[in-house]
Amino acid sequence: MTSRIDPVLLAKLVCPVTRTPLRWDDQRGELVSEAAGLAFPVRDGVPVMVVREARVISSE
Template identity: 40%
Template structure:
């Protein structure tokens, strides 16, 4: 994922910073406990497409 893109994208729910998980190809919003998929290098920033983080993922 392009780091320049990561600097400008924000969580669509809280407008907070997203963190990229390269292994799972997801953008993570810890405050909301959501993981947005990245498909073919394109973030899918739709709340309905996000998965809920597990307790371990949201509080490592």
């Protein structure tokens, strides 16, 4: 399930909600927006930056 994301691409991507940088979660294979509390999936190496596809993360 773990896929990789190009570091150059990661440096250019921002959260579509807050416009803040994203963090790569290697274990889950997701792009995480700490500011929005959302995790965006990466499918077949392609980030899915659609809010309705994002998983809400807890603020623990």
